[in-house]
Amino acid sequence: xxxxxxxxxxxxxxxxxxxxxxxxxxxxxxxxxxxxxxxxxxxxxxxxxxxxxxxxxxxxxxxxxxxxxxxxxxxxxxxxxxxxxxxxxxxxxxxxxxxxxxxxxxxxxxxxxxxxxxxxxxxxxxxxxxxxxxxxxxxxxxxxxxxxxxxxxxxxxxxxxxxxxxxxxxxxxxxxxxxxxxxxxxxxxxxxxxxxxxxxxxxxxxxxxxxxxxxxxxxxxxxxxxxxxxxxxxxxxxxxxxxxxxxxxxxxxxxxxxxxxxxxxxxxxxxxxxxxxxxxxxxxxxxxxxxxxxxxxxxxxxxxxxxxxxxxxxxxxxxxxxxxxxxxxxxxxxxxxxxxxxxxxxxxxxxxxxxxxxxxxxxxxxxxxxxxxxxxxxxxxxxxxxxxxxxxxxxxxxxxxxxxxxxxxxxxxxxxxxxxxxxxxxxxxxxxxxxxxxxxxxxxxxxxxxxxxxxxxxxxxxxxxxxxxxxxxxxxxxxxxxxxxxxxxxxxxxxxxxxxxxxxxxxxxxxxxxxxxxxxxxxxxxxxxxxxxxxxxxxxxxxxxxxxxxxxxxxxxxxxxxxxxxxxxxxxxxxxxxxxxxxxxxxxxxxxxxxxxxxxxxxxxxxxxxxxxxxxxxxxxxxxxxxxxxxxxxxxxxxxxxxxxxxxxxxxxxxxxxxxxxxxxxxxxxxxxxxxxxxxxxxxxxxxxxxxxxxxxxxxxxxxxxxxxxxxxxxxxxxxxxxxxxxxxxxxxxxxxxxxxxxxxxxxxxxxx
Amino acid sequence: xxxxxxxxxxxxxxxxxxxxxxxxxxxxxxxxxxxxxxxxxxxxxxxxxxxxxxxxxxxxxxxxxxxxxxxxxxxxxxxxxxxxxxxxxxxxxxxxxxxxxxxxxxxxxxxxxxxxxxxxxxxxxxxxxxxxxxxxxxxxxxxxxxxxxxxxxxxxxxxx
Numbered sequence: 001x002x003x004x005x006x007x008x009x010x011x012x013x014x015x016x017x018x019x020x021x022x023x024x025x026x027x028x029x030x031x032x033x034x035x036x037x038x039x040x041x042x043x044x045x046x047x048x049x050x051x052x053x054x055x056x057x058x059x060x061x062x063x064x065x066x067x068x069x070x071x072x073x074x075x076x077x078x079x080x081x082x083x084x085x086x087x088x089x090x091x092x093x094x095x096x097x098x099x100x101x102x103x104x105x106x107x108x109x110x111x112x113x114x115x116x117x118x119x120x121x122x123x124x125x126x127x128x129x130x131x132x133x134x135x136x137x138x139x140x141x142x143x144x145x146x147x148x149x150x151x152x153x154x155x156x157x158x159x160x161x162x163x164x165x166x167x168x169x170x171x172x173x174x175x176x177x178x179x180x181x182x183x184x185x186x187x188x189x190x191x192x193x194x195x196x197x198x199x200x201x202x203x204x205x206x207x208x209x210x211x212x213x214x215x216x217x218x219x220x221x222x223x224x225x226x227x228x229x230x231x232x233x234x235x236x237x238x239x240x241x242x243x244x245x246x247x248x249x250x251x252x253x254x255x256x257x258x259x260x261x262x263x264x265x266x267x268x269x270x271x272x273x274x275x276x277x278x279x280x281x282x283x284x285x286x287x288x289x290x291x292x293x294x295x296x297x298x299x300x301x302x303x304x305x306x307x308x309x310x311x312x313x314x315x316x317x318x319x320x321x322x323x324x325x326x327x328x329x330x331x332x333x334x335x336x337x338x339x340x341x342x343x344x345x346x347x348x349x350x351x352x353x354x355x356x357x358x359x360x361x362x363x364x365x366x367x368x369x370x371x372x373x374x375x376x377x378x379x380x381x382x383x384x385x386x387x388x389x390x391x392x393x394x395x396x397x398x399x400x401x402x403x404x405x406x407x408x409x410x411x412x413x414x415x416x417x418x419x420x421x422x423x424x425x426x427x428x429x430x431x432x433x434x435x436x437x438x439x440x441x442x443x444x445x446x447x448x449x450x451x452x453x454x455x456x457x458x459x460x461x462x463x464x465x466x467x468x469x470x471x472x473x474x475x476x477x478x479x480x481x482x483x484x485x486x487x488x489x490x491x492x493x494x495x496x497x498x499x500x501x502x503x504x505x506x507x508x509x510x511x512x513x514x515x516x517x518x519x520x521x522x523x524x525x526x527x528x529x530x531x532x533x534x535x536x537x538x539x540x541x542x543x544x545x546x547x548x549x550x551x552x553x554x555x556x557x558x559x560x561x562x563x564x565x566x567x568x569x570x571x572x573x574x575x576x577x578x579x580x581x582x583x584x585x586x587x588x589x590x591x592x593x594x595x596x597x598x599x600x601x602x603x604x605x606x607x608x609x610x611x612x613x614x615x616x617x618x619x620x621x622x623x624x625x626x627x628x629x630x631x632x633x634x635x636x637x638x639x640x641x642x643x644x645x646x647x648x649x650x651x652x653x654x655x656x657x658x659x660x661x662x663x664x665x666x667x668x669x670x671x672x673x674x675x676x677x678x679x680x681x682x683x684x685x686x687x688x689x690x691x692x693x694x695x696x697x698x699x700x701x702x703x704x705x706x707x708x709x710x711x712x713x714x715x716x717x718x719x720x721x722x723x724x725x726x727x728x729x730x731x732x733x734x735x736x737x738x739x740x741x742x743x744x745x746x747x748x749x750x751x752x753x
Numbered sequence: 754x755x756x757x758x759x760x761x762x763x764x765x766x767x768x769x770x771x772x773x774x775x776x777x778x779x780x781x782x783x784x785x786x787x788x789x790x791x792x793x794x795x796x797x798x799x800x801x802x803x804x805x806x807x808x809x810x811x812x813x814x815x816x817x818x819x820x821x822x823x824x825x826x827x828x829x830x831x832x833x834x835x836x837x838x839x840x841x842x843x844x845x846x847x848x849x850x851x852x853x854x855x856x857x858x859x860x861x862x863x864x865x866x867x868x869x870x871x872x873x874x875x876x877x878x879x880x881x882x883x884x885x886x887x888x889x890x891x892x893x894x895x896x897x898x899x900x901x902x903x904x905x906x907x908x909x910x911x912x913x
Binding site: 078079080081207208209210212213214216217218219220221223225226228234259292293294297298365366367368369414415416417418419445447448603604607626628638639654655658659661662663664665666669687688689693694695696697699701702 | 769770772773774782786791796828831840844853855879881883890892894913
């Protein structure tokens with residue numbers, strides 16, 4: 001069963017396909033990056049053999065005569081719930097019952113759907129307005145069709161749950177009956193179409209289960225790794241343990257003779273330099289193509305290759321640390337932001353604090369290993385891939401293999417986790433290169449070692465902080481010299497610090513700057529990129545400063561934030577966005593203090609509460625962790641209280657809650673045990689025994705609350721994660737008096753007996 | 754070599770080498786893609802199946818060790834009353850995020866509830882800690898197990 005079959009088969013009752021492709025002509029909604037017309041073949045590609053039925057009203061919606069509405073979900077589903085949430089927006093404004101809605105993954109067509117990717121917690125802010133307008137416009141087409149048929153005024157018609165009513169004449173019909181006529185109606189202007197009042201919502205704001213979940217509990221094949229195409233072989237691809245190492249020689253003939261092995265060949269890479277953008281490169285590797293995947297994977301045990309790792313083979317975690325400690329006390333090579341006179345303020349300060357913080361590289365470790373199925377035939381390439389960035393994948397494949405994008409068809413499957421790893425499409429490029437050479441359909445699946453060692457890592461980093469307090473305990477000076485990494489002379493992917501980083505603009509004398517060490521290993525976005533570590537370093541150091549000032553860390557942070565002031569409005573490539581709003585941050589801090597009993601709870605010795613707050617991806621989160629530390633140093637995160645502000649409306653409280661709970665536990669997981677280390681340019685970790693993910697017995701209790709502020713809703717995939725790490729490390733300080741200045745938490749340093 | 758194994762109540766014959774892991778027999782020989790590959794070392798539990806009712810990591814179980822035992826996979830677990838209850842609870846509480854690990858989680862949970870109808874939190878920890886959920890849906894997995902067992906779903910674990 002291919003993914004396209006899955007999208008069609010299991011959830012539909014009755015035939016849901018398309019009959020007439022009616023080319024409604026008016027192109028509308030220019031500013032919304034939406035193509036609202038039907039142009040030839042449309043979403044859910046590959047249904048030409050389906051029985052006739054439903055009418056296609058626009059790129060997103062088609063309606064079958066039985067009233068079943070099929071809505072295209074434009075962005076990749078990686079577990080964040082967008083295959084459910086985005087169609088909810090359309091369904092709400094269409095006024096259709098959710099029980100009558102089926103969703104399918106949209107084809108990759110930015111001309112029709114605008115940007116199609118899963119990242120940056122952007123699906124909500126990018127689509128909240130446009131997709132509701134699509135729904136409202138679709139409803140209007142149906143209402144117009146009814147008005148035309150009944151010869152009654154449009155504004156006398158009402159709709160509810162897919163039923164259209166004209167009360168005066170007592171006429172009633174369904175969307176299913178009107179669909180064909182509606183498809184002929186000229187689509188209204190998306191910009192002026194009327195949207196519902198939120199008090200009338202029947203779908204938005206309701207906890208709605210994931211649309212694929214009924215398939216998941218039955219083990220149906222909906223992930224990339226489950227794809228089967230006729231005549232398919234299986235492949236593994238072994239690369240140099242040192243990034244971009246060159247193939248020198250190998251025992252390929254010996255491997256060819258092993259059972260089930262069809263082809264063994266070297267794929268030559270084309271990476272010349274690493275840019276800070278998303279890594280989509282192809283490096284040298286040995287492809288083993290076999291009848292079955294385990295045969296190919298087993299053959300790796302016997303594969304012996306000599307690689308030339310070049311200069312990168314000298315990289316090591318120990319050398320990075322030594323170099324960072326050499327650079328840290330010096331002046332930053334590059335200044336990010338200077339306000340006032342930090343040196344002068346430190347000289348006159350009543351108290352000066354200095355601390356060095358460190359965190360490691362880590363791997364995304366999505367549980368579904370990187371994989372892609374590809375078939376190259378007669379100059380055309382067909383791809384099935386679990387990717388977060390389909391457009392980027394197509395472009396990368398086209399460039400690497402010299403195949404025009406028009407000749408590449410990409411099917412996006414459900415992703416078994418993303419976390420940013422699948423924004424890079426290196427695995428897709430590899431599969432396509434192998435399939436092209438093999439001349440038959442090939443499914444490439446990485447094994448876990450390859451997945452951990454060939455990551456697009458969350459970069460490690462070092463912060464050399466200084467802070468000055470006046471006699472009243474007020475923060476007067478703040479400095480961070482961030483020692484980070486470069487690739488090709490530029491800051492490595494997601495290894496940067498923002499000039500706006502809090503407490504910037506909230507302290508009179510401030511100096512943020514950075515220095516770089518050459519890396520030559522790809523890094524990139526991982527859930528809440530930058531924020532996931534900057535929050536730890538900054539919020540931990542501010543906690544130190546609060547304690548040094550003799551103040552409660554919550555009160556210290558509230559004092560620092562000060563009175564609410566209007567946020568700046570930033571121009572971004574995606575329109576205007578509000579900048580940091582200190583009032584919203586103070587509100588989530590106060591609320592989490594209240595919910596957690598901050599400062600009011602008597603805790604036994606060895607148990608403490610810590611607080612952390614962070615603004616990222618337009619979301620404001622404050623979190624309190626309660627942590628106990630045993631005499632042997634074992635850390636038990638008992639409970640985390642979370643308060644978030646992502647605007648006035650939680651679109652799907654079930655999926656949203658899942659993201660918050662998961663994000664917080666993800667942070668605890670990272671803090672407790674995860675580190676990728678390098679020696680001789682190679683990653684030392686190989687699987688979940690040495691790169692541990694948090695397990696059931698370690699998962700804390702979680703309590704989630706929202707502050708609903710009058711702002712448009714924004715995403716929940718990322719912003720809940722960053723503040724949990726400092727909440728935990730600050731709680732360890734509260735419990736033990738020991739400051740955690742290095743991640744992952746070293747329990748041997750917390751031992752008291 | 755030819756092996757005849759009993760999967761979800763049906764006998765299946767496959768021709769594979771003795772060291773072929775059961776996981777890959779299920780996935781690539783029998784086209785039962787529900788059991789998932791995560792680590793290949795029995796560390797993550799995504800490949801969990803039942804062998805004679807016991808939760809077993811199929812990625813480290815060679816076909817030669819299976820014999821005539823009854824194998825149940827996620828595709829067949831709903832045939833048992835407990836398995837069906839677990840699946841229903843998973844849907845009712847919307848446990849899934851990416852869903853990749855959930856077949857293994859459901860298999861481990863079903864094995865637990867078949868053995869221990871009213872599990873304690875400690876029982877849940879013991880039975881489920883071999884199954885990694887990278888999305889960290891542990892809160893809802895715990896609640897769903899309790900729901901399937903007819904227990905209150907609130908997280909009552911002690912916080913001191």
